[in-house]
Amino acid sequence: MFYEDLSEYDYQDDDTFTDSASGFYGLWYRPAYTRLNVGWLEAGKPYATGTVPAAFVEKLKAVQRVQWMNVCLGVHECDLCPEGEAPEGNGEVRIPGEPGIAYAAPFLITHYITAHGYRPPQAFIDAVLTVDLDAWASVRWPDVPFPWIPEDAERMSE
Ligand SMILES: [Zn+2]
Numbered sequence: 001m002f003y004e005d006l007s008e009y010d011y012q013d014d015d016t017f018t019d020s021a022s023g024f025y026g027l028w029y030r031p032a033y034t035r036l037n038v039g040w041l042e043a044g045k046p047y048a049t050g051t052v053p054a055a056f057v058e059k060l061k062a063v064q065r066v067q068w069m070n071v072c073l074g075v076h077e078c079d080l081c082p083e084g085e086a087p088e089g090n091g092e093v094r095i096p097g098e099p100g101i102a103y104a105a106p107f108l109i110t111h112y113i114t115a116h117g118y119r120p121p122q123a124f125i126d127a128v129l130t131v132d133l134d135a136w137a138s139v140r141w142p143d144v145p146f147p148w149i150p151e152d153a154e155r156m157s158e
Helices: 054-066 108-118 121-127 135-139
Strands: 015-018 025-027 034-037 093-096 101-106
Touching: 054 093, 054 108, 054 121, 054 135, 093 121, 101 121
Parallel strands: 034 101
Antiparallel strands: 015 025, 093 101
């Protein structure tokens, strides 16, 4: 599946956050924020490469231990790797950016960075680095580990 970096995400209407401990689908909604694609690579499609800060990669991995979302769509395999050696990923990542914006990346984005030299847009790197992981790890809404409370949270909870 290929999407241009920073194009508008329209793969799924809803964003669904899951409690990784129980596997219970706890929270889904149609987001009011605009989702921008990051890191949807595919063999044969050019992508940006370059070094990224080690702290960024570590932070992104840490985010993925806290947040589990859009996991119901089946497994996605890296098709840049040789067949049979390709890791699989399930789900996506959401990282809030500017007000009204969230970045939408596939779970495999960390693999693309570390194994294939992919360099995401700087705005995404900055957004990941500013995530308050302690806050994210502690938020439940209502029972699901949830990265941040969107501006329209009150309306959604009605
Ligand atoms: Zn790969």
